[in-house]
Amino acid sequence: MHGMSSRGFSSDLVRSSADLVILTLLRDRPMYGYEILVTLADRGNGEFQFKQGTLYPLLYRLEREGWIRAKWEEPPKGKKRKVYSLTSSGKRVQVARTKEWQRFTAAVESILKECGDE
Amino acid sequence: MSSVGREKAEEFFRQLEDAFSGSEEQAQQISEELRADFDEHLKRFEGEGKSEDEAVELALAEMGNPYELGHKIRQEVPPFVGRSATIIRYLLSVGVIAWLLFFLWVMRAWDYGFQSFPYALFGSLHLPVILLLWPRIIWKKNWMFTMSIATAAAFVLASVGFLGKESEQEVTYALAEALAPALEGPVDIKGVVMSSDGLPVEGARLSWEEGPLRTWTYSDTEGSFELLGLPEGEQPVGVSCDQGPKEWFYVAGGEELTTLELSLSHAETMPDPNTVALEAQDIGEPNRFKRQAYLVSGAAGIFLLALVFSMQQNRQRGQLLLACAAAFAVIEIPFQVEEYLFQRDMKTLHDFSQAQVEAGTPFDWEEVDYVSLGSDGCPEELKELDLWNDRVRFYSYGSETFGAWWPRPLSSGHSIGYDSSDGRTYVQD
Numbered sequence: 001m002h003g004m005s006s007r008g009f010s011s012d013l014v015r016s017s018a019d020l021v022i023l024t025l026l027r028d029r030p031m032y033g034y035e036i037l038v039t040l041a042d043r044g045n046g047e048f049q050f051k052q053g054t055l056y057p058l059l060y061r062l063e064r065e066g067w068i069r070a071k072w073e074e075p076p077k078g079k080k081r082k083v084y085s086l087t088s089s090g091k092r093v094q095v096a097r098t099k100e101w102q103r104f105t106a107a108v109e110s111i112l113k114e115c116g117d118e
Numbered sequence: 119m120s121s122v123g124r125e126k127a128e129e130f131f132r133q134l135e136d137a138f139s140g141s142e143e144q145a146q147q148i149s150e151e152l153r154a155d156f157d158e159h160l161k162r163f164e165g166e167g168k169s170e171d172e173a174v175e176l177a178l179a180e181m182g183n184p185y186e187l188g189h190k191i192r193q194e195v196p197p198f199v200g201r202s203a204t205i206i207r208y209l210l211s212v213g214v215i216a217w218l219l220f221f222l223w224v225m226r227a228w229d230y231g232f233q234s235f236p237y238a239l240f241g242s243l244h245l246p247v248i249l250l251l252w253p254r255i256i257w258k259k260n261w262m263f264t265m266s267i268a269t270a271a272a273f274v275l276a277s278v279g280f281l282g283k284e285s286e287q288e289v290t291y292a293l294a295e296a297l298a299p300a301l302e303g304p305v306d307i308k309g310v311v312m313s314s315d316g317l318p319v320e321g322a323r324l325s326w327e328e329g330p331l332r333t334w335t336y337s338d339t340e341g342s343f344e345l346l347g348l349p350e351g352e353q354p355v356g357v358s359c360d361q362g363p364k365e366w367f368y369v370a371g372g373e374e375l376t377t378l379e380l381s382l383s384h385a386e387t388m389p390d391p392n393t394v395a396l397e398a399q400d401i402g403e404p405n406r407f408k409r410q411a412y413l414v415s416g417a418a419g420i421f422l423l424a425l426v427f428s429m430q431q432n433r434q435r436g437q438l439l440l441a442c443a444a445a446f447a448v449i450e451i452p453f454q455v456e457e458y459l460f461q462r463d464m465k466t467l468h469d470f471s472q473a474q475v476e477a478g479t480p481f482d483w484e485e486v487d488y489v490s491l492g493s494d495g496c497p498e499e500l501k502e503l504d505l506w507n508d509r510v511r512f513y514s515y516g517s518e519t520f521g522a523w524w525p526r527p528l529s530s531g532h533s534i535g536y537d538s539s540d541g542r543t544y545v546q547d
Contacts (some may be wrong), residue, residue: 032154034155034159
């Protein structure tokens with residue numbers, strides 16, 4: 001997949017879960033772009049290794065949708081960073097998408113289990 | 119960083135900004151955000167023991183292709199959202215809103231009573247422009263696509279507004295007529311009003327007048343009437359219907375029933391089907407309207423809902439509806455209050471006029487040449503009336519009818535006129 005190193009995952013699979021993954025990360029705390037990349041790689045067992053070409057268009061789209069908001073922050077030490085945080089609308093979407101994803105994966109698992117048993 | 123490394127990095131960001139091709143301010147912000155990431159990559163690779171040049175190469179590789187990155191970002195970032203562009207957009211939006219409110223205010227002053235047509239038409243024409251100018255409106259899907267449809271819909275609405283035939287329907291306001299004064303003459307005239315085709319005429323107005331004395335009555339469903347207490351001798355009786363001129367008959371009263379045959383056919387004596395008479399308490403409706411006003415208003419409502427639901431955020435949907443309601447209220451409520459007070463004044467004048475006619479002493483106020491009721495030249499009887507708007511100009515021709523003009527306090531260039539002879543309320547500019 002171009003720009004999205006997900007090792008064994010197909011690009012369709014990663015694309016369909018990208019919104020949920022980013023929204024879930026930002027639910028914990030606001031983060032800036034590079035921090036999101038690193039955290040994704042860490043928490044995703046190294047499977048999610050987004051590049052800037054994937055991450056930033058995604059972030060700008062989520063911002064345009066009104067699910068996240070961006071704010072420039074200048075820490076006492078270090079460089080000025082653009083920090084992204086979840087909006088109330090984004091929180092609702094994250095909860096809804098999480099439930100949807102859980103139902104979906106449960107259904108897929110159920111099918112795989114049934115078919116595997118046969 | 120070495121000069122070669124710095125040049126490579128600068129080249130990367132130059133290519134990125136070229137590919138982005140948005141405003142300079144936006145490009146700088148995106149570039150600044152990505153430079154911070156580049157520095158983080160660089161620091162990490164240097165921390166892993168890579169040489170400076172190697173670290174630059176690896177960091178640039180992590181960032182990806184600058185053209186592709188810039189192009190992808192351009193697709194997701196709406197144009198004209200930089201600080202200066204945002205300020206200009208706010209100023210333009212406020213300007214268009216102020217213009218729209220002013221325009222609707224003036225349009226409203228031209229009408230008597232609420233009319234949905236100007237709000238629907240001009241609101242629909244301006245709303246897409248305001249939403250397009252107002253920064254940070256979040257559209258579902260492609261905002262340009264949404265706005266194209268919205269703008270096209272607004273122009274269709276405008277076209278519909280100027281098509282179609284103007285309705286001929288008129289609404290008149292029939293104030294309850296003063297009770298006919300009782301006369302004490304020796305002669306009664308009783309009879310029937312008939313049409314030229316031999317049918318009884320209902321609702322014909324029969325009037326008699328001589329000097330300061332006057333009386334009138336209406337024919338019933340059988341066409342029968344009674345004019346009581348008239349002087350001896352042949353008396354001129356005027357008969358008028360809703361349509362057609364007043365016809366005169368010279369009638370000597372007595373025991374025999376008199377038949378008054380009009381030159382009008384029965385159909386011609388009937389009220390105009392396009393005229394709807396309303397009672398005094400209904401004053402306040404517009405006296406003319408267009409059929410297409412309903413079409414435009416309905417379409418505008420659907421259009422507004424489509425605009426609302428094309429917005430991504432629930433909050434913005436609510437804000438838009440609230441803003442539309444507020445703009446409507448800012449214009450309509452003052453005019454509704456003004457017209458309510460106008461109706462109250464008109465009722466006061468009507469009661470006053472009726473009392474004068476009942477007393478058999480209607481004044482001829484034409485002499486005072488439409489003097490404002492609050493002015494020095496105004497007759498004392500009128501000055502004593504408790505009127506909200508004492509700039510009203512009142513006139514009468516010595517009969518039971520009167521007219522009045524109220525300068526609109528909300529719009530100096532307009533007056534509301536009323537003529538009790540035909541019950542018309544109108545606006546004059």
